[in-house]
Amino acid sequence: MIDTRTTGGPQLKIDDRADTSGDELQRICGHIGDLSVEGTRADFDLATLLTQVPSPLTAINLDAARTVYHYQSALVLIELEATVLAVRAAALAYRQAEKGISDTFGGLLDYFGYVTGRVIAISLPALIPIGIAVGAPIYLGLKLLDVTGLDDVVAKHFGIDLAQTKAAAKEAFVALVFENSDVSGAIIEHVLPGIVVGFMGLPPTVLATDGDHALWPHDSSSMTAWVLGGANMFGLLLPSDVEVWKAKGITAPDDEPPRDIEDLYRREADRHRGVDSGQVRIEEITDADGTSRYIVYIPATSDWSPEPGENTTDLTTNVQAMAGNDTVMAEMVRQAIADANIGADSEVMLVGYSQGGIVAGSLAADPAFLNDVNVTALFTVGAPISDFPVDEGIDVLSIEHEQDLVPDLDGNENPAADHWSTITVDYDPEQLRQAPNLKGKTDAELDELFSSAGAAHSSAAYSASIGLMLAGGHAGLNRFTAKNSGFFSGDLKETRDYQGKRRRT
Template identity: 30%
Template sequence: MSIEVHGGAGGMGARMQDLRSEAGLLDGLGDEVRRWSGAVAGTAIDGDVLEAAVLCPLEVAAVEGKVTAATVGPNGLLVVSTAFETTAVVLRASATTYEFVDQANERLMEALSNAAGFAVGLALPGLVLGGGLLALGGGLTLLATPGGPLLVAALVRNRDQLGALGMQALHDNPWLFEGLTRMAPGLIQGGTVSIGTLLGGPVGGLLLPFALSGGKWPTGDYEDAVAGLINAGGQFGLFDDAGKAGTVGEVEIPETARFQDPVTGEWIEVPYDADLHAPDSVEDIFLEQYDLYRDADPDNTGQVQIVTRTHPDGTVTHVVQIPGTEEWAPQRGDNPFDLTSNVHLMAGHDTLVAQQVQAAMRAAGIGPGEPVMLTGHSQGGIIAASLAADPDFRAQYDVQSVVTGGSPIARFDIPPSVQVLALEHDQDVVPMLDGRENVDRPNVVTIERDVDASELTVGTPYTGGRQDQLSPGPADAHDNRLYAETGALVDSSTDPGVQAWRADQEQFFSGDAEVTRWDVTRP
């Protein structure tokens, strides 16, 4: 198993920052050398030197020549200072040009992906209709041929194996998912235009997307595209996140915990080891994320875990652990960690679930000057990134770190003061949903792992040594136990960017720990 590290102390963004730092140093040297030049030039008009010119004109003339050469000559101080400052300008221009080209390429790729998706969306309804008729005709023809019914029966009988082969193919070719997710905003809009055209001609093709999206479509802007989807769903009673945040109450940590066997569906009870609730590594962070899931029974309303550490000098730090999506129905329910919150978060909206995380932090007594690390898997990571990008939230809490796994966070404008560690699996479609790569900055370390099918056996300390065999494909590549394994690779990494990140985060992984959990419900 291996990982790839992007960004951070060893990334291109850090090198761009180094270029600008060097430019600042050269600017300072240029100013200093210019001051030296002025001081040296001042000797030429010094009173003593001028008086000496009467008695020793030749000697003084030689001194004046040396002073002139040292200040404005070809190798003089003024020329040297100008060279320093010119180099500084070139370094700054190089960094700015690289970043401009990089951003322009990103915008071009988004535009091309949206255009391609729109074109596919326009053609999709016709392709589906024509393909369906073709499949029906082909199926009838096959049934009428000798041996055809046996072949159809064999395909039906082995449909699970065929599906597994399809998932294996997608697992082995994750670029298919990445291309599709980049095209998705345009594809949805193009499909809506096509359906509108089929129903009402050209006028319908223009009016349907505009009416469904509340005037947001057509658009090439990602947030507007998602906002239009929310508006379209709202016309059918979906994606409603209006109202007030619900209640928050502390959970008594039990002696035993229950989790559901993914194969049998049976609920299993195991001893609950409280010592495991104070993570001291990246691996532990995601084991705790799994723990939040395994404690969730069908009646659970979602829990936020807060680890408060007290250090020998009396200071305290906090790790806030936010779970991922637990309800996938598009209608709002009691559990705020749901699909509705997901789409609102990706549209850049303020959400009730984010408000309830803040309510849990207030209930836990987190003070305004106490360092905070926000962590989350999947939706939990989206919430963490959205809070870290919110200046009002940062005005209340000293957010110093964000750790995410399997979360699409590239579109959140997290400031340089917050250190970000983002874990992503190449076969996991969820981090691709924002259609953009994470930024390459000194404060953002992205860990990518290509998960081989042979690495899909996972277990945790919580399951008493029991191992689960995951299936190749996007769903199991998103499993937070698999992200815990990736976290272990991060913990042992010798990459300078990872090591620098870990050194900066030590305060969150050491000290006496107190763990609390908070139920969050909708009203």
């Protein structure tokens, strides 16, 4: 069974269990209190009092027993009320401790980054000459070896292939970053903004600033905005308008609605695979009474160049979205939905992998978009969307590999909310080789799929993980498909595909 961890969704957490127990105890206390009141009222019933007149001694003994009963009942009620208070206090303390630990750890990383930034700023006059003195000869020496062909001599006589060594070092670094993605995410969220603030000489208190502004770096989003601003100065990662039109699909339309999460993800992955610029696909699904529901598939990155071009699924869309800005892909989705004449009351599911998930998450947190589009479900894979305040009326399922850096680029974990389930999968290439959808692949083909340092983010790896979870009857997948069954049943009435290109003025 593939190793997974699920957070959020309709499941009881420790503090929720405590609150539920407190509510139940409070109900019992109220019931006991009502019984005590009824008993006291019955003590003064006229018929009861008249029966005591012929037997005064019995009446005295009965009154004594009543007194003891009411006294003991009061003690029990007080103890139960005290227990209710203790349980509720424990739940509150748990929440505060959990929040406090997170805030304290984040604050320590902020301060570490700040101190590092100050050290760099103070040491810069000495670091620059040292860097030039050490780095320049190394760089010139390597260039000389390459130009003169002496690198081949080095490889032949000393067994050191410089190009191969460089590639291996790069691969090892990427593997280190991906395998420790949680640490990498914390560095992006806390340490890097701290370094910049410290280097600039700003007071460390600015790192504790809340809000979405980017006046100075204080989290991953504002840090991305600064990177974006710097790139824009050199003509890179520039925003643009977009032209959208209905097009022939990258793949042929399916005949039926997706049968499960694996099928849903396969259709999503096909929206960008093997093309320069991905497409948005909208499937209209109707049930027996004619009600239409729509699945909107948003493509992932297909172009990693920061330079201006026509592609909509490029690095610019990634960085713009992570900085909290509107993107050409989000506009493509809006125009596609408008062209498909999706009614304001029709249920819509947004689906996205990687960049597609970022765009889907941003739209699911956009009040203006949600005023026009009735998004009821969101499915993301390998996407950093924790910074987006997704509307609580939307049922969210996110799937992430533990060793995938990309979902950690926003520096936080997804909220463990009732409407938001996140399944974190331990990326194990040996186990993924057994996935049902990879049967028939040769060992060489499997090696190629899972050998790279960043393979944990590949669509093939996620497809294999989802296949294994589905085969194992994973409760999180079953819950999502059951709750959103209208998207997985009925008839596939129509499929529309949309292409776009950047338009620069």
